[in-house]
Amino acid sequence: MDxxxxxxxxxxxxxxxxxxxxxxxxxxxxxxVVAVERSVQHPVYKKYxxxxxxxxAHDEKNEAGIGDLVKVVECRPLxxxxxxxxxxxxxxxx
Numbered sequence: 001m002d003x004x005x006x007x008x009x010x011x012x013x014x015x016x017x018x019x020x021x022x023x024x025x026x027x028x029x030x031x032x033v034v035a036v037e038r039s040v041q042h043p044v045y046k047k048y049x050x051x052x053x054x055x056x057a058h059d060e061k062n063e064a065g066i067g068d069l070v071k072v073v074e075c076r077p078l079x080x081x082x083x084x085x086x087x088x089x090x091x092x093x094x
Contacts, residue, residue: 018073019055020090023064031082032057032064034072058085067093 021036036053057072064070069091072084 016073016075018071018087019053019084020069020071021055023066023068023070023093024054026059026062026064026066030059030062032059032070032086034070034084055084056082058082060086064089065093 019034019036021034023032024035025033034055034057036055037050038053039048040051041048055072057070058075058078064086068089070089071087073087074083075085077083078085
């Protein structure tokens with residue numbers, strides 16, 4: 001009975017953030033750089049423009065290549081710059 005009560009009082013953790021982007025570099029072992037584009041509105045002039053964020057993602061099997069469309073999710077820090085991991089390859093480059 002106590003174990004059930006303890007499990008119900010466990011705080012629920014939020015969902016991990018995920019991004020879809022294009023692989024721009026795969027030169028490293030078990031890692032790749034993914035460029036994620038987002039649309040941002042200028043605070044004064046209200047014009048939308050694109051901003052690019054480069055995320056370093058963990059690629060355990062070295063299966064992603066340059067130009068692939070991939071999905072990455074956040075995880076614990078794996079190194080100084082790497083805190084995302086590759087979940088799936090949505091579309092291979094031609």
